[in-house]
Amino acid sequence: MKWILFVLAGWLTLAGGLFLGSLSGDVAAQLFGLSRNAQLLVQGLVMSGLVVPIILYLYQRVYRMTGIKPKTPVYSWKRLYHFITGVLLAIALASLGFIIASLQGWIVIEKWHTPDQWFAALLINIIIAFFYEALPEELALRGLLYDVLRHRFIAWLAVLLQTMLFLSVPIAVSQIQALVGLAHGNVITMPYIILILCFGICLQLLRLLTGSLWTSIGFHLAYLEIARFAIWSYGNGAPRIITYHDTVLGLGGVFISIGMIVIGGIFVSLVTLGAKRFIVKSV
DSSP states (O other): OHHHHHHHHHHHHHHHHHHHHHHHHHHHHHHHOOOHHHHHHHHHHHHHHHHHHHHHHHHHHHHHHHTOOOSSOTTOGGGTTHHHHHHHHHHHHHHHHHHHHHHTTSEEEEEEOOGGGTHHHHHHHHHHHIIIIIHHHIIIIIIIIHHHHHHHSOHHHHHHHHHHHHHHHHHHHHHHHHHHTOOOSSOOOHHHHHHHHHHHHHHHHHHHHHTOHHHHHHHHHHHHHHIIIIISHHHHOOOOSEEEEESSTTHHHHIIIIIIIIHHHHHHHHHHHHHHHHHHHHO
16 A cells, blocks of 8 residues: 555645745745746745655655666656657647648737747746746656556556546645635636646656656646747736737637647657557567
């Protein structure tokens, strides 16, 4: 039953880090009058500062439990080049999505904005999102929790259980924030739940495809920035990389963000994994 304790410890570490990161950002903003970006940076540093070392410590205990320690762990710096794989895949799928949506008449592209209008804001948000979301979430969920579950269950079930744990984190943290009187970090709606479930599966498959956690970290980070600066930036105040409007309300953005990037990532991963498995069996 040790595996249950490791799952619980990993989940509590991530949920606790998310809550304490959010809390510390709010407290720092009130005490020192921080700007919004400075507040988010504090949240990210606290989140990664708590989650990353604890998860890496738990990983060593998991290796003792399983009796198997890989020469090159999935989170190893030696696999860092796969970060670029994840980023490029997300960009390629998003670009294809914009092309298809434009050709189908679902969106009308009005203007591409020059980098001086958005590059600085994008760079700052990349740093914040890396420490607050992509790195700690991938290390805990697609890394430790999946590996513990995979030790106990077959691969497809471990993927689904990891995804359910992924969904449970923001739900639990939102409830805790409500209890202590903090503003909710996420509004839990049915579209959000569907996105999280699909996104969790996509990210896990990408890690399985390359054997590197850095692939899912890169894809996760690229997705966030594409969504915030190219697709949904009207609602979050971020400067736009591209200005377009939907001919059918919301269809273009949903198609690109979920249909092409997330579902497309799942499709690419499954096809490639299937092809690799076929080739191995044929040799």
